[in-house]
Amino acid sequence: MSEETPIQNMAPGLVQAYAPQEEAPQDGPRRRRRRGPDPLLALREWQPKTRLGQKVMAGEIISYEQALASGLPIREVQVVDALLPGLEDDVIKVNMVQRMTDSGRRVRFNVMACVGNKDGYVGLGMAKAKEVPKAIEKAITAAKLNLIRVQRGNGSWESSAGPGTSVPFKVKGRSASTRVTLMPAAAGKGLVIGETGKRVLQLAGVTDVLSRTSGQTRTTINYAAATFNALKALNTTRVTEDQRQRLHITYGRAI
Numbered sequence: 408m409s410e411e412t413p414i415q416n417m418a419p420g421l422v423q424a425y426a427p428q429e430e431a432p433q434d435g436p437r438r439r440r441r442r443g444p445d446p447l448l449a450l451r452e453w454q455p456k457t458r459l460g461q462k463v464m465a466g467e468i469i470s471y472e473q474a475l476a477s478g479l480p481i482r483e484v485q486v487v488d489a490l491l492p493g494l495e496d497d498v499i500k501v502n503m504v505q506r507m508t509d510s511g512r513r514v515r516f517n518v519m520a521c522v523g524n525k526d527g528y529v530g531l532g533m534a535k536a537k538e539v540p541k542a543i544e545k546a547i548t549a550a551k552l553n554l555i556r557v558q559r560g561n562g563s564w565e566s567s568a569g570p571g572t573s574v575p576f577k578v579k580g581r582s583a584s585t586r587v588t589l590m591p592a593a594a595g596k597g598l599v600i601g602e603t604g605k606r607v608l609q610l611a612g613v614t615d616v617l618s619r620t621s622g623q624t625r626t627t628i629n630y631a632a633a634t635f636n637a638l639k640a641l642n643t644t645r646v647t648e649d650q651r652q653r654l655h656i657t658y659g660r661a662i
Contacts (some may be wrong), residue, residue: 523610580637
């Protein structure tokens with residue numbers, strides 16, 4: 408970090424990383440330990456290797472929306488940590504995979520993780536490793552590099568004017584044999600969906616939705632992927648400006 412860069416022209420994650428660290432009182436409650444390395448510590452030691460990373464470090468890009476508008480690919484997880492600090496993560500599934508080789512039985516772990524800021528951004532990723540902590544760390548990194556913006560709106564006839572808390576229109580997602588259909592719901596309805604899909608929608612910032620599922624919904628990985636693909640399908644639907652205003656559609660964070 409250059410000393411000439413003003414703090415107001417820095418990404419919010421970098422501001423937190425380079426801010427003076429306050430010592431927590433010993434008598435207070437202990438904080439929950441994070442999975443994997445500390446993102447703020449990684450930002451302090453970060454040496455950007457891509458054009459986008461260099462622009463973020465130089466203060467030319469200070470928000471995730473600007474990074475997407477630049478058209479440059481996001482290939483460093485530190486870019487996401489700098490522009491969207493405080494992302495929450497959730498381990499969806501941990502599978503043990505055994506394979507018989509000439510040298511004996513090889514055991515590896517397959518992990519699916521989901522990250523989101525509960526305000527219009529969510530990501531889903533999978534990774535494999537010989538140990539569970541390493542697999543979780545790699546899955547969270549893959550999920551951060553697979554972030555998408557979620558369109559939220561009031562598509563239900565029972566909804567009133569105000570910020571969107573549901574999906575703006577009916578949308579379908581599929582993964583293998585699992586199919587998930589998300590439908591608009593009025594504010595206060597809650598997430599009428601299975602537990603796996605609920606965990607993905609909560610991290611995306613969707614608080615009210617109706618759903619219909621088919622196929623092997625007991626397959627946790629496919630269920631989560633189908634829900635994520637349904638949210639991704641919202642971005643491929645063409646919406647006019649009149650529909651955007653009528654349905655109170657919010658694209659990404661509610662700024």
